[in-house]
Amino acid sequence: MDFGFSEEQEQLRRQVRRFADERCPMDRVRELMDSDDAFDKQMWASMAELGWLGLAVPEQAGGLGLNWEDVVVVAEELGRSLLPSPFLAVTTAARAVDLLGSEAQKAELLAPLAEGTSVVTLAFFEDSDVIDPDGVATTATADGDGWLTLSGTKMFVPWGQSADKLLLVAREGDGLSVFAVDSAAEGLTVEPLQLIDTTCRAARVSLDSVRVEADSRLGAVGQAWPLLSRALDAGLVALCAEMVGAADGSLQLTTEFAKVRQQFGSPIGRFQGVKHRLAEIYVATESARSLTYYASWAVDHLDDAASSVAMAKEWAAEALDRAGEEGVQLHGAIGYTWECDAQLYYKRGRLCRNLMGSPDYQRERVLAAQGL
């Protein structure tokens, strides 16, 4: 019985925090968010060198062969510093390849992914915004011997504009299949979306009769969903960790402000109207943290982690939303300004709350898991 991280994991946490402090302080975050693609390739190469991109990738495929717990440690610290990067996108895609792909496909896709030379992202969502097979309208149809044609439109593709490879989810026969497709493929168009949080990026990907080889399919024809949903859940846990980190970052920023800002002859953090709200954020964040850590263990060890993942998302979303909103409010008018960092956490909260299922959706999911 041990619900905590190992010394190695704590070392990893310190390493990520130091890296983020040195390589991506807030003024660098702001530079990147105002840039075209928010993607610092040198920083990305360093992250790859440190092994972070292949943390949970099997060793024989060029990764470190660690657990989802380790991914969560990194994601949390990246979230705390709002460091812009396709870390979550790539980590989630790696999980999908690891679960669905053949040994040959794993070797081909995961080694460059872990090395940082190939950005891979999972394109599951569509305009329907429905998180089950019914939500996928994109089709894969046979087109001659050993070839297929993909047609449709994928939405909310994480860091799609920076991707070298896309894992495209399409309807094939009665079920879903996943295809690893080059982003330069003919008929494939990537359009950036304008997100509420510009420290993150996502794209719309249109597929106009994109021809792909049958060899690019990961797993059996039309059988992807059970494993794909597990990859999505693992990705969701990593997102939760980012949110917990960001909530903590926001809480810290606002708490420090409340200690120094003087009104009525006293730091405002002395007033219960302020300190109690900060205490409530602490309660929400610590609870989201417990649920997220447990979910990171659950996706590696339980056959059905859906309920644990859903609860983590519900709480992480509400903790960050609250931390972001109160962060803006408790800073007063300065909190409404572009220059105040409180707004950055708030925007991250508004983005993450609705990504991969809102808190309301997650609550329904918890009941559904119990047959209610």
Add this chain to the structure above:
Amino acid sequence: MDFSFTEKEEAFRNEVRGFLAEHHDSEGVRADGADVESAMDKLPKLLAWNQALYEKGWVGFSWPREFGGSGGGIVEQMILKQECGDVRAPILGLSYMGLAWVGPGIIQYGTDAQKKRFIPPILKAEEHWCTGYSEPGSGSDLASLQCRAERDGDDYVINGQKIWTSLAMWAQWMILLVRTDPTASKHLGISCLLVPMDSEGLEVRPIKAMNGETPFAEVFFDNVRVPVENRLGAEGQGWDVTKHALANERSSIAEVTALHHNLDDLKSMAGECRLNGKPAIEDAGIRQRLARMESTIEAMRLNGLRFLTKQLRGEPIGAETSVNKLLRTEMDVETGRIACDMQGGHGVLTGESPGAVQGGRWQKNSLSWPTTVIGGGTPNIQRNVIAERLLGLPHDS
């Protein structure tokens, strides 16, 4: 992370299950802290349960063997509480406050004579304790307490008043905080005394609560004499004794199981109650709230396990338990509220009324939550604790 148990721990789990199969009356004699009177009705059964536990050494499970405990570890204690909770067995030992903080306080601060005198009757449920902390003028600001004790030869002479004293009508003993040095600073002038409730000059006046029961009382002291040897800890050490003794009450495993049982009952009621012409479980708002309870209770369980891990690793522990206390507050209030909401118009009916649902159980519940929500530190005090001790914000005063 590792959520498995060792072979030894699993063997202990089996031992607990064997014990429960033999001694737990599945009719369910639950000793609910909020419902003292019905617990008194079930007293013979509860005493038999306590006796069986005592013989096993499982009352005061974590206490050292020399004092009649088991010297059991933190994980075993969790297993014991979990297994008992799963079959809705009564609490582990009937002398609630005796076990929760009086016993641990005496073990830590008591003299040999005090340990010999007071510990066994707590374990055997032969003596019950109440706690004389709050006063009319000293609630959340407990250290401002005014009840006086003055030395007179080998005695202390106590004058003053306590209030909100739970179980005062049934207890044989009180653990009492008094001011022994009015000239010292407020925390340092306090001492802790162990007082027989049948002392001359001590008067108990029950207070009726909003649920119609009398769970607590006022206690008046008019020249009550107790011998100096009944002081727990040194003179002026009372605040430390209390702080450490109360810190013993920090495991949330038992609370989590109890909350889970309530939630299970709420879910099955949601299938039976009709709200706006359809089963309550089909109502979108009710569904959201039930799911919210589920995740809150799970968060409490996991917060508790993180805390337990810190204890196991010997890491410094602080005020983290305030987090679960605040979550519990939400759950305790929401339990009765959502239950009555699911019943719609019938939610206003209590007790024996025609049309009352489940004998008015949930209406009673929704009138009883202050016992746990206000008792042991109000939610706002917990928020202060978190803000000041965990976030480092400036103190209130």
